[in-house]
Amino acid sequence: MENAGDFKKTLDPANKRLVRRYLQFVKPYRYYLLAIVILGLLQFIVPLTGPWLMKIMIDDVLGQADSGWSLGQIVTIFASLYVMSVIVTFIRNNVMSRLGSRMVAGIRRQLYEHIQKMSQRFYDSRQVGSILSRVINDVNGAQNLVGSNVINVAFDLIMVVFAAFFLFSLSWKLALLSLWILPIYYLSFTNLNVRIRFASRSVNRQMERISGVLVERISGMKIVQSFNREQTELERFDKQSDQHVNHSMSTQILSNTLGRISQTVGYSGTLITWSVGGALVLKGELSIGSLIAFNGFLGQLYGPIQRFAEVNVTIQNAMTNIERIFEVLDIEPDVKNADNPLPLPVCRGDIRFDNVSFTYETELPVSKNGKSFDPDIVERQKPPKSFYWIPPKTKPDPLPTTTESRIALENISFHAKPGQVIALVGPSGAGKSTLINFIPRFYDVDEGAVYLDGRNIKDYDMHDLRKQIAVVLQDNILFSGTVYENIAYGRPDAPVQDVYEAAKAANAHEFISKWEKGYDTVMGERGVRLSGGQKQRLAIARALLKDPRILILDEATSALDAESEELVTEALNRLMKNRTTFVIAHRLATVVRADQIIAMDNGRIAETGTHEQLLRKGGLYKELYEKQLKAMRPTEIKQMLLS
Numbered sequence: 001m002e003n004a005g006d007f008k009k010t011l012d013p014a015n016k017r018l019v020r021r022y023l024q025f026v027k028p029y030r031y032y033l034l035a036i037v038i039l040g041l042l043q044f045i046v047p048l049t050g051p052w053l054m055k056i057m058i059d060d061v062l063g064q065a066d067s068g069w070s071l072g073q074i075v076t077i078f079a080s081l082y083v084m085s086v087i088v089t090f091i092r093n094n095v096m097s098r099l100g101s102r103m104v105a106g107i108r109r110q111l112y113e114h115i116q117k118m119s120q121r122f123y124d125s126r127q128v129g130s131i132l133s134r135v136i137n138d139v140n141g142a143q144n145l146v147g148s149n150v151i152n153v154a155f156d157l158i159m160v161v162f163a164a165f166f167l168f169s170l171s172w173k174l175a176l177l178s179l180w181i182l183p184i185y186y187l188s189f190t191n192l193n194v195r196i197r198f199a200s201r202s203v204n205r206q207m208e209r210i211s212g213v214l215v216e217r218i219s220g221m222k223i224v225q226s227f228n229r230e231q232t233e234l235e236r237f238d239k240q241s242d243q244h245v246n247h248s249m250s251t252q253i254l255s256n257t258l259g260r261i262s263q264t265v266g267y268s269g270t271l272i273t274w275s276v277g278g279a280l281v282l283k284g285e286l287s288i289g290s291l292i293a294f295n296g297f298l299g300q301l302y303g304p305i306q307r308f309a310e311v312n313v314t315i316q317n318a319m320t321n322i323e324r325i326f327e328v329l330d331i332e333p334d335v336k337n338a339d340n341p342l343p344l345p346v347c348r349g350d351i352r353f354d355n356v357s358f359t360y361e362t363e364l365p366v367s368k369n370g371k372s373f374d375p376d377i378v379e380r381q382k383p384p385k386s387f388y389w390i391p392p393k394t395k396p397d398p399l400p401t402t403t404e405s406r407i408a409l410e411n412i413s414f415h416a417k418p419g420q421v422i423a424l425v426g427p428s429g430a431g432k433s434t435l436i437n438f439i440p441r442f443y444d445v446d447e448g449a450v451y452l453d454g455r456n457i458k459d460y461d462m463h464d465l466r467k468q469i470a471v472v473l474q475d476n477i478l479f480s481g482t483v484y485e486n487i488a489y490g491r492p493d494a495p496v497q498d499v500y501e502a503a504k505a506a507n508a509h510e511f512i513s514k515w516e517k518g519y520d521t522v523m524g525e526r527g528v529r530l531s532g533g534q535k536q537r538l539a540i541a542r543a544l545l546k547d548p549r550i551l552i553l554d555e556a557t558s559a560l561d562a563e564s565e566e567l568v569t570e571a572l573n574r575l576m577k578n579r580t581t582f583v584i585a586h587r588l589a590t591v592v593r594a595d596q597i598i599a600m601d602n603g604r605i606a607e608t609g610t611h612e613q614l615l616r617k618g619g620l621y622k623e624l625y626e627k628q629l630k631a632m633r634p635t636e637i638k639q640m641l642l643s
């Protein structure tokens, strides 16, 4: 996730700007915020009036000066204020929770929407867990910025101003004496804060690595178990967790240091107040009530400062989370609609590749200073060793990466006419799967162009284009949900009869009907409870229901037994009828009957033609054909010739 490329695209994440962008998420809920502010102001009444009431009680009521106040009146005012405070706090906390939850849901939605727009390039260089970490962990962290403690910081600041005003109005000399140590706190804050932010970035980056490995290993648990690698995996996890603990401890120690500095500053202020203020009382220059009120306001000045020091780590963490959310939101999808995309209600399915070349570019993390690199671990990011008089603006330090390029296709040109079957053959790694990726625009070509019905494929509205295409892959992903929902995934509002017809044509209806719950049978994650052949046929039914003009098939045969293969083949043949079909062909029967065979080798087209033409040529295709023929059983050859 932490590619230099991503960071390059990051807008200036200086704090002010970050907060401003963050406020855009809060904007739809501004009335909640207004309610929080109004209720917060009401909450102020108790701490602001408390010390004054205390002064009246001590100097006037208990000191028996004749001021007209009775003990009963003072206690009643106190009681009313307390009741109001409890009710207001209850309502305010609820509004604040609602604001936080709503906003987080909004950010998460925006992030998910953005990730859905990304091309395969984005997914190539990222682990699923690492993407999840942004959508789950970072969004959760960002919620803390509207959490009660943090919103209260703003109110605390107002409180500090009021408290300072009252302190100076009670005794400006004492106020100056008690507050002169505040700059020490300020400078500790500016210098420790930047370090907390850096450490916090490392915490989140390490969590992303943990999440990446964890999701990968949990999905591949069968492999972990079958190779007895549980202990090794646990050790890797421990190593990652230990590093996470180290980074977290750094933030905690720094934050704790700031907290204790603010505590010491607060204690010093109180000590000065009692010693100097006490002397003033003894000299008769200050009343006891004023000293107590002064001390009360001093508490209300240092209290927020201390609270801020404690909550600061949460703020810094949340800011880092927000930085990381914007890093993803700022990545422009590289495959997107043209400015004025052409609608494509129907197409003929005429596809032409013109001199297409493509290179995979993968960004890989590397070590700094050529040190040996451990991909599981994020090294601590340290700020420059400087002294800061004002809080510095910092950007996340990009982790070093290197770009690995691999040329996958070079100068590919061919023409597929509407309704033709194009078989792609060639050795492993020749570029067959890469080639078909450009038709639904999973990637865009680097050089050359792909034309559909005579227009560059990039000119069409992507949504319309993808409506015309169905993809059936070897390892078809079915989502959790019912069998019916899976077949109707591309057309959820299709008439029930159409769904059944698609299943029948895909040779799936029979086995579905045998199940107790039929089409309402719920499938597990990735359809794990289905056999390879059943999954394949459901995927074919899903494609058939879509009724696409263009079909992309990666034939699966290896995992199927003879009976399933026959059923799948039959279903595929029905699916291919009257559509332009690109098939990565593994079965000779498909290849032999294809209208055009493209034999690929090492990213280039070695030869094209029909079966007979290519056999006559005696090149790569003939070699592949003979190799496959030799590997076939006589019964298979017979079946192929008959089909």
Ligand SMILES: Nc1ncnc2c1ncn2[C@@H]1O[C@H](COP(=O)(O)OP(=O)(O)OP(=O)(O)O)[C@@H](O)[C@H]1O
Residues within 6 Å of the ligand: 124, 360, 361, 362, 406, 407, 408, 426, 427, 428, 429, 430, 431, 432, 433, 434, 435
């Ligand atoms: N996402 C990717 N990132 C980087 N390189 C890739 C990626 N996908 C494929 N490649 C590389 O591109 C080349 C072509 O791969 P491709 O999957 O298109 O081959 P193929 O002919 O479909 O192979 P097979 O028949 O084994 O599936 C290979 O060298 C492969 O390593």
